[in-house]
Amino acid sequence: METTELDIPEVRYLARKKFSDARGFFCETFTQRDHPGIVFVQDNLSLSKERGTVRGLHYQDPPVAQTKLVTVLQGAIFDAAVDLRRGSPTFGRWVARELSAERLDQLLIPRGFAHGFCTLAPDTMVLYKVDAYYSPEHDRGVRWDDPAIGIAWPVARDEARLSDKDRRQPALAAIESPFRYL
Numbered sequence: 001m002e003t004t005e006l007d008i009p010e011v012r013y014l015a016r017k018k019f020s021d022a023r024g025f026f027c028e029t030f031t032q033r034d035h036p037g038i039v040f041v042q043d044n045l046s047l048s049k050e051r052g053t054v055r056g057l058h059y060q061d062p063p064v065a066q067t068k069l070v071t072v073l074q075g076a077i078f079d080a081a082v083d084l085r086r087g088s089p090t091f092g093r094w095v096a097r098e099l100s101a102e103r104l105d106q107l108l109i110p111r112g113f114a115h116g117f118c119t120l121a122p123d124t125m126v127l128y129k130v131d132a133y134y135s136p137e138h139d140r141g142v143r144w145d146d147p148a149i150g151i152a153w154p155v156a157r158d159e160a161r162l163s164d165k166d167r168r169q170p171a172l173a174a175i176e177s178p179f180r181y182l
Contacts, residue, residue: 001014001015001016001017001028001034002014002015002017003015006095006097007090007093007095008081008083008090008093008094008095010083010110010112010113011081011095011107011108011109011110011113012107012108013097013105013106013107013108014034014105014106014107014108015103015105016028016029016103016104016105016106018103018104027104029071029104029106030069030129035069035108038067038131039131040069040129040130040131041130041131041132041133042129042130042132042133042134043127043128043129043130044127044128044129044130044134045073045125045126045127046125046126047123047124047125048075048119048123048124048125048126048161049122049123050119050122050161051119051120051121051122051124052118052119052155052159052160052161053118053119053124053160053161053162054116054117054118054144054153054155054160054161054162054166055116055117055163055166056080056114056115056116056117056141056144056166057080057082057114057115057116057141057142057143057144057169058114058115058116058139058140058141059084059113059114059115059140059141059142060132060134060135060138060139060140061138061140061178062111062138062178062179064132064133064135064138065111065112065132065138065178065179066111066130066131066132067108067109067110067111067130067131067132068107068108068109068115068128068129068130069106069107069108069109069128069129069130070099070106070107070108070109070115070117070126070127070128071099071104071106071126071127071128072099072100072101072104072124072125072126072127073101073125073126073127074101074123074124074125075100075101075119075120075121075122075123075124075125076098076099076100076101076102076119076120076121076124077098077099077100077117077118077119077120077124077126078096078097078098078117078118078120078153078154079096079097079098079099079107079115079116079117080094080095080096080115080116080117080118080151080153081094081095081096081107081109081113081114081115082094082113082114082115082116082142082149082151082172083112083113084112084113084114084142084172084175084177084179085112085113085177085179085180085181086177086179086180086181087180087181088112088181089181091181092148092149092172093149094149094150094151096151096152098120099117100120101125111179112179112181114141114142116144118153118154118155118160120154140175141165141166141169141170142169142170142171142172142175143169143170143171143172144160144162144166144169145157145160146171146172148171148172148173149172
């Protein structure tokens with residue numbers, strides 16, 4: 001595995017090694033030794049049928065905030081993380097990478113960040129490991145197209161496919177972030 005820090009160093013891009021032959025390939029997508037101190041407890045799987053589907057920007061409040069390890073199993077996504085840690089020099093800034101099933105690359109997004117993605121292909125399947133169980137009472141979000149954040153999504157606002165929940169998320173300025181920069 002090769003790890004790359006992004007413009008916000010806490011968010012890491014992971015390139016996995018694939019071993020290919022005439023039969024296909026083999027790739028380790030997760031080993032605990034690569035993530036010391038993180039214990040993943042739940043895997044989530046989503047299938048988005050249409051290109052331009054946006055899921056996010058989501059996070060959970062403490063005490064069940066989540067670190068996420070995102071992998072694309074089919075298709076491709078534009079995967080984004082927004083820093084929600086008050087006092088952080090990168091508060092409100094975002095980083096993103098294109099992830100694909102072809103590369104089996106990953107994004108590790110720590111607690112204190114909102115996460116969202118846009119599908120770049122039809123029938124895109126995304127798996128993400130989390131280190132805290134889903135809690136509806138702590139489920140929160142930020143508006144995906146908040147101009148104060150300014151994510152350069154690869155889909156026009158009027159063409160994005162969104163859930164009703166994601167259409168109603170508040171702007172960053174309207175939330176009281178529970179996260180603090182250490």
